[in-house]
């Protein structure tokens with residue numbers, strides 16, 4: 406199948422920025438306490454529901470995957486960027502990382518205890534989010550849990566550079582309400598919604614949504 410243009414752009418751009426992303430972005434241990442609390446709550450809820458396998462979709466260099474593993478989850482990572490996956494495998498040789506797209510997962514229906522999509526869905530054009538969230542729904546087991554975390558706003562951005570490199574990917578920011586509606590439309594019940602406001606950018610926020618698949 407031909408790779409969609411937006412995905413080729415994400416793959417190429419993520420390959421280009423991978424090493425600098427690793428050096429410039431704080432690891433989970435350095436995140437703000439509220440974000441870490443969301444990851445911890447997600448881990449506790451997945452463990453309480455039986456602790457099935459957890460896919461970290463758009464895992465980048467694998468640090469959040471490893472953080473989830475440290476919280477007792479059976480976590481593995483998926484990323485479209487070969488460079489990101491290579492960094493993850495090098496840093497965490499005991500964990501599994503796969504190269505692939507989160508929009509067409511090489512996983513059977515109903516097998517995951519959890520999905521984390523942490524700052525990774527904003528590269529998907531909004532018109533493709535219904536299909537992306539339907540794919541998340543397909544692979545989650547009944548009683549599974551999705552944690553979607555990322556930027557919220559209302560903008561279609563095409564930055565010329567990121568982490569000091571030329572890039573071609575887009576960043577598509579949606580309001581938190583819209584993200585929640587899209588999850589609902591894909592068959593999820595959103596159970597928790599946390600929005601961290603940004604004094605430096607009143608038009609942007611960081612949003613975390615916990616959602617369960619409806620039958």
Ligand SMILES: C[S@@+](CC[C@H](N)C(=O)[O-])C[C@H]1O[C@@H](n2cnc3c(N)ncnc32)[C@H](O)[C@@H]1O
Nearest residue numbers: 419463464465484485486506507523524525528
């Ligand atoms: C901003 S990074 C976040 C990485 C990681 N979640 C973290 O928090 O460190 C976004 C990552 O999502 C990946 N990504 C974006 N769209 C993807 C897709 N459709 N399938 C797989 N990976 C994707 C990119 O390659 C990139 O590594």
